[in-house]
Every structure is written in C-alpha cells, then in structure tokens.
Amino acid sequence: MLLSEDKEVQDAEPVSEDEVDELLVEEVSIDGMCGVY
Amino acid sequence: MSVTDERVEAPAPDFDPDRAWRVHPQVALRDESFGALAYHYGTRRLLFLKSRPLVDLVSALDRFESATAAIEALIPENEQAQYTRALARLAKSEVIDAR
Numbered sequence: 001m002l003l004s005e006d007k008e009v010q011d012a013e014p015v016s017e018d019e020v021d022e023l024l025v026e027e028v029s030i031d032g033m034c035g036v037y
Numbered sequence: 038m039s040v041t042d043e044r045v046e047a048p049a050p051d052f053d054p055d056r057a058w059r060v061h062p063q064v065a066l067r068d069e070s071f072g073a074l075a076y077h078y079g080t081r082r083l084l085f086l087k088s089r090p091l092v093d094l095v096s097a098l099d100r101f102e103s104a105t106a107a108i109e110a111l112i113p114e115n116e117q118a119q120y121t122r123a124l125a126r127l128a129k130s131e132v133i134d135a136r
Contacts, residue, residue: 024123026085027130 052125054108057136059099064132066096075132082130090116091123098133 060066063079066086073092075084086092094111101107104124112120127133 024086024088024091024119025126026087028083028085030081030083 052104052128053135054104054121054124056104057098057102058104058107058124058128058133059136060095061131061134066092068092075127077131080131082132084127084130084132086127091120094120094124095127095133099136 061077061079064075064077067074067076069085072086072088073095075086075095076082086095090112094107097111098104098107101110104121108117108120108124124133128135
C-alpha cells in the first residue's frame with residue numbers, strides 16, 4: 001500500500017529539457033499588439 | 038522567367054558552439070530585474086532572458102573565440118549543457134548570430 005506522499009511522487013510528471021530551458025529563455029509573441037497603444 | 042522574392046530572409050544557421058558568436062546587430066538588450074529583454078528590430082521578436090548569468094554570457098560572447106569558451110569561462114560546469122541549449126534557442130530566434 002502506498003502512502004499518499006509516495007503516490008504524489010509517482011504521479012509527478014518528469015520535467016522535459018524544453019521545460020527546463022524555458023526557465024532561461026521565453027519568446028513572447030507581440031503579433032496583434034499594433035494599435036493597442 | 039523566375040521571380041525572386043527579396044523579402045525572403047536566409048534561415049538562421051544551426052547553432053555551432055565551437056564558432057564565434059555575438060549579439061545580432063539588430064537586437065537590443067534591456068536589463069530587467071529578472072534578467073533582460075531582447076528585442077529584434079528585424080524579426081520583431083521579443084524574448085525574455087530569465088537569468089542574469091545568461092545575460093552576462095550573451096553580452097560577453099563577442100569577447101570569446103567560441104560560445105564554448107564563453108560558457109566554460111562564465112557558467113558553472115553542472116549548468117553548461119543547459120546554457121548551451123539556451124544559446125541554441127537564442128540563435129534560432131536570431132538574437133545571436135555567428136561572427
């Protein structure tokens with residue numbers, strides 16, 4: 001029988017390299033912002 | 038008769054960490070509390086550089102003979118792979134380009 005904490009660990013999704021890299025670089029789309037200002 | 042569309046830009050080169058790189062001439066970096074904003078006036082792309090070491094690395098690229106040399110000088114060994122991928126991402130978005 002699993003303790004609840006163990007279950008939470010098992011359910012945790014692995015973090016991909018892309019997600020890790022997103023911590024360093026993130027591109028933001030500014031399309032459609034023309035005319036806002 | 039063939040027609041050449043001059044608006045088509047050359048694709049960004051693949052990132053080779055053994056080459057010398059620099060901040061693209063059409064990119065402006067603005068320091069922020071989280072790192073820096075990078076805006077490309079040609080592509081109109083806006084990127085967040087979300088770590089101060091990454092900003093320092095990008096800013097220092099033109100002082101090193103290769104991206105690898107810059108990474109080894111400025112980034113702790115256990116983080117170098119991650120920062121190499123970050124530079125590849127920036128090359129893809131043309132924030133940095135090969136010298």
